[in-house]
Amino acid sequence: MTSGVSASGEPAQFYWCLRHNRVETDGNACAGVDRLGPYATAQDASHALQKVAEREARLDAEDARWKGETA
Template sequence: MEGLGFLPESVALGRFWVHSDGMNDSGPGDGAYFWCLRHNRVETGDDKCPAQYRLGPCPSAEDATHALETVAKRNAAWDAEDARWTGEQS
């Protein structure tokens, strides 16, 4: 690995978790639920819209029902952290 611009010990030798692992269609088993942004309903299994129109996977239908609220809360927290990071907030 000489001349590649990194030390051999810095290369991961095994599989490690990446963000996209948690974002695939399979979700947490057969019980994955999604919130459809087109139809404003919970979808699961074969009865679901394409990924571009849904949020999830969620572990339950109840969680999927509140997916937009979860997104709003996370966005607010990230916006606050961005503001803190850039010094826009005291």
């Protein structure tokens, strides 16, 4: 799964499956609505939820500053 090359010879893409809470590849990925990605590596995909949480916190802080609130 972590070879970095798909069966077609293209660079492999990895996804975080929200349904199964696991890393999936092009060959075994759930429907797009149930996944985050693509990511270049399985490790990047495994950190997808952390990245989303960090991004949301950053955007919430920006919104608070925009509204004149202290964050």
